[in-house]
Amino acid sequence: xxxxxxxxxxxxxxxxxxxxxxxxxxxxxxxxxxxxxxxxxxxxxxxxxxxxxxxxxxxxxxxxxxxxxxxxxxxxxxxxxxxxxxxxxxxxxxxxxxxxxxxxxxxxxxxxxxxxxxxxxxxxxxxxxxxxxxxxxxxxxxxxxxxxxxxxxxxxxxxxxxxxxxxxxxxxxxxxxxxxxxxxxxxxxxxxxxxxxx
Numbered sequence: 001x002x003x004x005x006x007x008x009x010x011x012x013x014x015x016x017x018x019x020x021x022x023x024x025x026x027x028x029x030x031x032x033x034x035x036x037x038x039x040x041x042x043x044x045x046x047x048x049x050x051x052x053x054x055x056x057x058x059x060x061x062x063x064x065x066x067x068x069x070x071x072x073x074x075x076x077x078x079x080x081x082x083x084x085x086x087x088x089x090x091x092x093x094x095x096x097x098x099x100x101x102x103x104x105x106x107x108x109x110x111x112x113x114x115x116x117x118x119x120x121x122x123x124x125x126x127x128x129x130x131x132x133x134x135x136x137x138x139x140x141x142x143x144x145x146x147x148x149x150x151x152x153x154x155x156x157x158x159x160x161x162x163x164x165x166x167x168x169x170x171x172x173x174x175x176x177x178x179x180x181x182x183x184x185x186x187x188x189x190x191x192x193x194x195x196x197x198x
Contacts, residue, residue, distance in 0.1 A: 013043075105180045
C-alpha cells in the first residue's frame with residue numbers, strides 16, 4: 001500500500017511542478033528569465049528533485065510542453081476530421097496548421113522557451129519532427145501539383161511550419177500587435193495559396 005501512495009505522490013508532485021513551470025513561463029516577460037530555482041520554489045520542491053526528475057531545464061520545458069500538447073496530438077492521431085487521419089488532405093492541412101498556431105498562441109511563452117532551449121536546432125526536436133512528418137504525409141496524399149514528389153512535400157511541410165514558429169508568433173503578437181484572429185486568417189490565406197485551388 002505504501003508503494004502505491006508513493007507513486008500517487010510522485011504523480012501529484014510531477015503535475016505540481018509542471019503546472020508551476022507552465023504558470024511561470026506564462027507570466028514571464030522572457031522565458032529565459034525563468035530559472036530552475038524559480039520553478040522549484042513555486043512548486044514547493046527542492047531544486048535537486050527537478051534535476052533528478054527532468055534532467056535539466058530543457059528536459060523540464062519539454063515535459064511541460066509535451067503534457068500540454070498531448071490532447072492535440074491525440075486528436076491528430078486518433079480524432080475525427082478535420083484534424084484526425086480520416087479527414088480529406090485538403091481539409092486536414094489547413095486544420096493542422098491552424099491547430100499548431102492556436103496552441104502556440106495559447107502557450108506563447110512555453111512554446112518560445114522550448115524553441116530557445118538548449119543549443120540544438122529546434123528542427124531536430126521530437127515535437128517538430130512529429131508535426132513535420134504528419135504534415136508531409138498529408139501533403140503527399142494531395143492530388144496534382146500540391147503533392148508533388150516526396151521531396152517537394154518535405155520542403156513544403158517545412159515552409160508551412162515555419163509560419164507557426166514560436167518566435168514569429170511572439171513577434172507578430174507581441175511587437176506588431178496582431179490579433180490571434182487576424183493571424184489565423186493570414187495563415188489560412190497563406191496555406192490556401194500554397195495548396196492552390198482544390
